[in-house]
Amino acid sequence: MESGYNEQLNDKLIPTHWPIEHLLISSSCGERFSSPFVLEGRVKHLVLLLTSGLRFEGPTSSELSRANKEAIERGEAEAHYITVREGTPDERKIQIVSLPALTFDWLRDKYTNPDRSTDPETPVPEHVNTEILEVLENDALDTFTRMTLALPHIVTNLKTLNLRSTNGHDFNLTPVDFFHQVLPQLIELKTFVFTVGDIFEEADFLPLFYEQFPPNISTLRFRGPISLAKSEHWKKWLEAFANPKYLPNLARLSFVLDLAYADKEEGGRKRLATEDELKEGRAACKQLFDGLGSRGVVVEAFRDEWAEKSDSFDKVDERWEQIGGEEAL
Incomplete structure (x- = not known):
């Protein structure tokens, strides 16, 4: 569903008897969902593509x-x-x-407000079909947090989650701490794809985020900023991934650090990484892969299907594999 020039959300008009399994909503902004396909988790695969300010509860x-x-x-x-x-x-x-x-x-x-109930407005259905959720760019993490608050019965049922936020438009409606608390509670999640940039105000938020990954995932696809490799906390990532007790079910891993940003004093906007920066990011990833040791984790290339479909998304830097060869997965 493409919202068009006016960016309106018109999900209310979707006939409820349609046997929809995959629903993509693109570019809609600033409105509350109405369709039971979303609010009751009737659709198996939900994609929110370049949306902003969408809500799952409250007034229109x-x-x-x-x-x-x-x-x-x-x-x-x-x-x-x-x-x-x-x-x-x-x-x-x-x-x-x-x-x-x-x-x-x-x-x-x-x-x-202590006088208000925080209980979800949408009654929990007998069966939730939604297993795959993708929220891509703009306020993706904020949107996911709002969905968790309003529809916990859907979020906790997820098996695959793809979050992408690289442009710094997040957390205008919910505190970043809410997002920080959500992921460790997703104990049913099996696949987590997380593309994230230098978008957090708190300098240590992302460098310590390895502690927040859903605990039972078997597949992790992570793409992040090169600054992570320069962090004083990078050593903790290496130690964590080398420990068999960390993400004990992990079987498949993709890990890339190729995103670069201008200094915050210069606006902090995304920019093209230098070759030296890519080498530094590649070397850090090799450290992480080497530390996996005998865990039996299969290292795979990071593939972003949305970047391949749309010019709105940056692909993994084409120099990444050239710099690191097979080690740069």
């Missing part, structure tokens, strides 16, 4: 706007305006309504 955007207007009329909320054509005879004020701000206020009230 229209309901949020209406409630805000009524609160302003009662004097319980403040209206916000901008001035256009200032200094001309046509100068006037336009009222601005920020849906992300209204959404944030609603979520904050639900999960911090």
